[in-house]
Amino acid sequence: MLFFSYFKDLVGQEVTVELKNDLAIRGTLHSVDQYLNIKLENTKVVDQDKYPHMLSVRNCFIRGSVVRYVQLPKDGVDVDLLHDAARREARGG
């Protein structure tokens, strides 16, 4: 549940989601659920040439299981906090 809570706190910030099929989409994090399905708003495809059909898409729903990375804003990450929380989570605490 760690990342679910973490992403909930990031709602409203701009992130870039990179999918396992290499597509990268930048947008505002609208919402996230327990499966880390992600809804993005004001989306912009990072590599427009590869997926021209995505040009007109402004809001999208991305299945959690196809996400490879979520690129976060630098000041949106408290690394120490995340590090500690991850340890606690792994211990089952």
Next chain:
Amino acid sequence: MVAGLREFALRSRDGSGKPVLDESNGEELMHVQPSVAVALGNRPVESPGTLYITSRKLIWLSDVDMAKGYAVDFLSISLHAVSRDPEAYSSPCIYAQIEVEEDEDDDDSDTESTEVLDLSKIREMRLVPSDSTQLETMFDVFCECAELNPEPVEEEEEEEVHNWVFSADQMDVRGGDEDAEWQISQSPTSVIGHSNGDEGLAQPMLELQINDQRFEDAEEMIHESETKDHH
């Protein structure tokens, strides 16, 4: 195991034209959208048809050709969105990407040819309702159904101990099988460094007691420096 797009033409015999669902496995019909055209990959749009959204999959059935229809499981739908830019596509539609198994012999031209069509290689799909005011509703139903279809969790994963390593200190503890010289105990349930399956990583980590003076606070160091020899 992941099935992409496939043909589907199983219609119920009650004359309603509705598709046959796997009700015994809990599949339900969530939404029906009549007058929807479908465009698979770069192929020309096909219509007229009806879109049936079930709790497991999308089914598009042709209104005129009873043998024509397509289905794709929500498990295979990576992404879906409302597409409105007339330059990208002539009509507003739901755009969806389908997860496809990577094949070494992947030849893109196959998906464009209308003669040899391998549906399982289709990566993009557009559903164009004749009533574009319905797009938001359709998008929302897609979201709902995606949430109903999370990745199946294998039983094993829950019980398996994840061997996360947090620091170099732990590397010693991970004696495991290869350290025959340890032989601390013959019993497999009480070997240090082995979890007996019930505890999490807490067990080996809590047993690590670092008494190294180097980790003492600076103030204590000053105090202890006089007694250093006795340590």
